[in-house]
Amino acid sequence: MRLGLALAGISALVLATPAHADELRDAVMEDMPGLIEIYKDLHANPELSFQEFETAAKLAERARALGFEVTEGVGQTGVVAVMRNGEGPTIMVRADMDGLPVTEQTGLPYASKARGMPESGVESGIMHACGHDTHMAAWVGVAQLMAERTDQWSGTLVMILQPAEELGLGALAMIKDGLFERFPKPDFVLAFHDAAQAPAGVIGYSKGYALANVDSVDIVVPGIGGHGAYPHTTKDPVVIASSIVMRLQTLVSRELNPLDPAVVTVGSFQAGTKHNIISDEARLQLTVRSYSDESRKLLLDGIARIAKGEALAAGMSEDKLPTVSVKDPYTPSTYNNPEFAETVMAGLSTRFEGRVFEWPSVMGGEDFGQFRRADPENIQSLIFWVGGVDQETYEAARRGEAELPSLHSPFWAPDAPVVIATATEALTAATLDLMPLQGG
Numbered sequence: 112m113r114l115g116l117a118l119a120g121i122s123a124l125v126l127a128t129p130a131h132a133d134e135l136r137d138a139v140m141e142d143m144p145g146l147i148e149i150y151k152d153l154h155a156n157p158e159l160s161f162q163e164f165e166t167a168a169k170l171a172e173r174a175r176a177l178g179f180e181v182t183e184g185v186g187q188t189g190v191v192a193v194m195r196n197g198e199g200p201t202i203m204v205r206a207d208m209d210g211l212p213v214t215e216q217t218g219l220p221y222a223s224k225a226r227g228m229p230e231s232g233v234e235s236g237i238m239h240a241c242g243h244d245t246h247m248a249a250w251v252g253v254a255q256l257m258a259e260r261t262d263q264w265s266g267t268l269v270m271i272l273q274p275a276e277e278l279g280l281g282a283l284a285m286i287k288d289g290l291f292e293r294f295p296k297p298d299f300v301l302a303f304h305d306a307a308q309a310p311a312g313v314i315g316y317s318k319g320y321a322l323a324n325v326d327s328v329d330i331v332v333p334g335i336g337g338h339g340a341y342p343h344t345t346k347d348p349v350v351i352a353s354s355i356v357m358r359l360q361t362l363v364s365r366e367l368n369p370l371d372p373a374v375v376t377v378g379s380f381q382a383g384t385k386h387n388i389i390s391d392e393a394r395l396q397l398t399v400r401s402y403s404d405e406s407r408k409l410l411l412d413g414i415a416r417i418a419k420g421e422a423l424a425a426g427m428s429e430d431k432l433p434t435v436s437v438k439d440p441y442t443p444s445t446y447n448n449p450e451f452a453e454t455v456m457a458g459l460s461t462r463f464e465g466r467v468f469e470w471p472s473v474m475g476g477e478d479f480g481q482f483r484r485a486d487p488e489n490i491q492s493l494i495f496w497v498g499g500v501d502q503e504t505y506e507a508a509r510r511g512e513a514e515l516p517s518l519h520s521p522f523w524a525p526d527a528p529v530v531i532a533t534a535t536e537a538l539t540a541a542t543l544d545l546m547p548l549q550g551g
Contacts, residue, residue: 133462135256135543139536142252143528146535150248150527151221157210157237157244159227160275161284163188166208166247170272173251177258179270182294186285190272191294194258198549199266202542203297205479206243206250207276213238216521230278240519241277242305242499245530249303252535257542264546267295273478279325279442282481291485299451299545300482300492303534307518309498310505311526312533314463315470316456316495318449320402323374325442325476326411328397330355330418332382333431336391345389346427349382352393354421355433356380359397362413373410374400374474400474402444411437445480448491455493455541462540463533470496475518497534499525 158166167183171190175181179192188208212229214236215222225237254270271290275281291297309315332355334348356377363373375397382393397414401407418433460467483492500508500515507513516522 135540136536138256138259139252139532139539142255142535143532146248146252146531147528149251150244150531153244153247154219154239154527155221155223155225157223157225157239158208159212159229159237160209160278160281161187162227163208163272163274167272167274170208170247170251174254174270177254179254179258185271185290185293186274186281186283186288188274189281189285189288189290191285191290192254192270193294194261194268194270195295196261196267197265199264199546200298201267201269201295202545203269203271203300203482204250204253204538204542205271205273205300205302205482206246207273207281208243208247209275209277209281210237210243211240211277211519212236213240213519213521215240217524219524238521240521240523242307242518242523242525242530243276245305245499245525245527245534246303247272248527248531249534249538252531253538253542256535256539260543263548264543265549266546268542268546269295269297276478279476279478280440282478283440286481286485296486297482297490300479300490301455301538301541302479302494303497303538304477304494305499305518305525305530305534306496307499307520307523307525308515309496310500311498311502311529312466313498314456314459314467314495314533314537315498316447316452316467316493317470317472318447318452320444320472321447321494322445322472322477322480323400323402323474324404324407324444326397326399326401326407327438327441328399328411328414329436329438330395330397330414330433331436332393332395332418332422332433333427334389334391334393335431337389339387339389342389346425347389348391348393349389351422351425351427351433352380352382352395354425355395355418358417358421359414362410362417366413367406367409371406372402372472372474373406374398375410375414400476402472442476442478443480443484445477445492445494446483447493448483451491452493455544456495458540458544459537463537495537497530497537499527499530501526501529
């Protein structure tokens with residue numbers, strides 16, 4: 112996302128515009144030393160997807176100490192903390208817990224030295240290269256502030272720590288484990304994500320689709336192998352697969368409405384073992400991004416059709432056509448209910464004057480969308496961005512003197528104090544606004 116570099120002058124505006132002073136912001140600032148200690152501990156001790164045992168345990172204990180009813184092990188390693196405080200709406204606030212199989216290179220004094228075994232089976236360093244440590248620290252901040260202010264809100268607060276966001280599986284695992292049956296079902300769901308291409312303290316949001324459907328597709332292309340000197344005796348799967356790769360590009364450029372964004376990327380092409388051998392098989396791995404269910408179906412149906420058609424055009428028989436496999440479950444698109452987004456952001460725009468902006472949707476994926484999709488008629492959701500690039504680095508990038516590392520980079524180190532303070536205040540303020548005292 113290069114959006115941040117298009118926000119000319121905004122970084123300076125964040126620092127130049129005085130914050131809207133009030134009791135809540137003062138309380139956030141008082142809590143920040145403790146939240147930063149939590150952040151540093153989480154950053155130094157990341158855990159991989161569905162392996163977040165210590166992370167979940169230490170944060171569950173904090174929620175219990177604040178008076179929440181806490182259940183661990185939801186969706187394998189997820190945590191659900193519930194606080195009932197009279198009549199009113201049910202609000203769910205979510206943070207994700209997992210780190211990535213990335214060896215950290217930030218040079219931070221509290222940099223992760225952890226190592227582990229991800230699903231690939233290849234041992235790796237582990238790092239919070241997507242900023243989930245800031246998400247969890249802000250989650251603790253919101254829990255503390257809400258527990259201290261039960262005289263200011265009415266309703267039920269459900270705070271969840273979700274595993275395995277990086278696999279796109281954690282939200283669904285919690286839902287399948289009875290998240291909405293065993294615990295109060297939310298009317299509204301809130302979350303934030305740090306942003307690696309925007310200045311620290313800026314809040315961005317999208318109305319409608321915010322993040323994309325993410326499908327992983329495998330194509331196995333059979334051929335008839337043989338000697339590279341005698342290609343006429345073979346059916347070359349490399350040529351067939353190459354034709355498939357090129358034709359796939361027309362799905363977006365010629366079959367999808369130009370106003371409907373989508374991506375079809377072939378990330379892996381594997382075939383053959385030696386210079387002079389025509390192999391009998393080629394394998395393709397694709398990532399496919401879309402927003403609507405209709406666009407997703409068009410793309411996936413088109414991939415299967417093109418794979419079959421190119422093989423037939425090359426003279427392959429019906430019993431030796433490519434197989435197309437779509438990984439299930441997939442990560443569904445994240446949809447911010449437009450009116451709900453406008454309501455929440457109107458309040459935040461007043462509180463964070465000059466720091467809230469509507470941003471374009473992105474083709475990245477986030478399984479946060481699963482929560483609304485579980486009951487789209489009755490659950491409204493919103494995820495927003497909080498910029499994380501420190502002032503000096505951001506200004507250097509604007510001048511072309513520095514490159515900004517992206518999320519998932521071993522060099523990504525957000526301006527944690529600004530991200531955590533902004534997100535904690537924003538999520539708490541939005542939750543309080545959504546849960547007014549009954550009769551007040």
